[in-house]
Amino acid sequence: MRSALAGVALLLAVSACGGSGPDAGPTSAEPAPATSSVSPSASTGAAADGTTSPDASSGGVAPEDTGASPGEPGTAAPSPGVPPKPESPAADVAAMRQAIRHLAGTIGPRLATSASFREAADWFSGEMEQLGYRVTREAFPVPAGDSWGVPVEAGRSQNVIADPPGFDPTRPHLVVGAHLDTVAVSPGAEDNASGVAVVRELGRLAAAYGTRLPVRFVAFGAEEPRGPGDDLHHFGSQHRVSAMTAAEREALRAMVSLDRVGVRGSAVPVCDGGTSNGRVVRSLAAAAGGIPTTTCEDRASDHWSYEKADVPAARLGSIPYAGYHSEGDRPRVVDDRQLRWVATITWRWMR
Template identity: 50%
Template sequence: MRRREFAVGLAALGVAGCTAPEENEPASPTPTAPSRPPSASPTPSASPTPTPTATPTPSPVPRPARFEVATAVAVITELAGRIGPREASSAGYREAATYVEGRFTAAGLDVRRQTVRVPAGVSWGVRVPSGQADNLIATSPGFDGTRPHLVVGAHLDTVPQAPGAEDNASGVAIVLELARMAVLRPPRLPVLFAAFAAEEPRGDGDLRHHYGSRHYLAQLPAEERRAIRGMVSLDRVGTGPNVRVRTGGRAALTVADALVATGRRVRIATSRGTNRGSDHWSFEKVGIAAARVGGHGYAGYHNANDKPNLISRPQLTRTAALVWAYLL
């Protein structure tokens, strides 16, 4: 971290002035000083009053760019504990979006909402209505989407019956922490952070999935799309013995390769695989190198047991450390 040193200096200057008599004004007679008795002691001169010195105001010490697992767990507890299921067209999703927007803003990022229309359908065996949900797009002030940058995202919605601690409050919590850290220590490339809406299926097939990330890319100008150097989707990152890195197999493997190489460098175990079940797939389909981080199987998958007690703090820390090292 850079340390800024501030020095405060104050100087005081006193000026005394005399005024001469105006022309034609009679001068006052000069008084004769009385004679001093020989035995009289001289009058001591007064000591000058010292000028007070201002005490420098200490500058605030910035927080280090360090992953705070307790903060991530608090986010998971809020989303999956207090708010609960966040199906994309529900009031729960809208409350969760407001909460996450506030966290991005508090970290010092600018947040833009994108409205995504979602159709009625069946999500993991439960009928869901049509409606709309918002993507949250967060960037540092001055971000220029036409310049080379990275995208790091996580889906905010859940299937209707699940509180979604692992799927996917865990991914959202790490995205929020990485965003906060990136404000304190800018990565090698600017990063656009996203909480995507409506990733969960609303029916069978590719076109009934990943609505938020598909909408984001569909409205993105060609120049900004070309400026994306890679995308990481954090999806189910709070359980498992290592950090899974997976791709859909369509675009270049540069992001996945870099993540695995970073894992070797910082001594974080990774495992490779193929997967098209998260928002990275939307980016791969338009030719952008992307990878999903996360996705170990667990007992609470898409059911009412997906609660905060399932989350492993060491796994959150490993995952965040890997992606942060990749961003740097």
């Protein structure tokens, strides 16, 4: 009997150690991923651009693709000076699903200047505060215009910014964000409760396990267009970038926008605006390990505001999906595997 109990205990211990395992303006179409792709091999870890990605189980990224300058600390955690724990945990898909159901089901359409958007901002703020982040909000004006066929009045929206304890924006750091608003008629499960849900989960992982550099998480307001062109698009991220001091811009090593990351595809689009050297795209693709990725040129999300300001940036997401700005954009369109892929790539990159 004693031997049998010992065997059961050993099996339980072994089991416990195992891990589970763009938007365009109304006048332009959503760009599809380019035909060139970066599909790292699960066995070799080699990316198509010649960089070497880590093993899929490592949770790390190749040193040359971290986005940190030589001599900078390799790790940072929400509590300064606490290195990351050695575990490489999996993202909680059920928690991401719950967040999507709350945003796109319970709250529903979240026009950037509406009461429902403020309810969503309150929710995100509360979630991040519970995880130990210091949350601030910055308000900004949004003009009247056309929200994908619906005339809308001018108003005010806000960005919700979650910083780890002791965060200093003039020291090297990363930004990971997703827009919280929707067009006027859409519940916005894919666009963009999916991205916000992944950001919230990444915040949980970062608070528990630490990251290579401190990470500022942002839920952007008013990303959706109110007319054609840059001036009537990405209001929240444009405001955020304009509010940054020169020291903050210098310290920001890279920004990643998660936008429309839930519709199932055969790969994860990893894109930038095409005006930089592609460093962030390459580092994200390297972090993918065995997860397939495609690359494209994309200026239709909040990363573009940063890239225009000469901050290295990239976007994850934008699998073609005709209903992304429609009343039918509900939680059922979001796929668990796609959420897991995007969360895993971004977590390895942050880690």
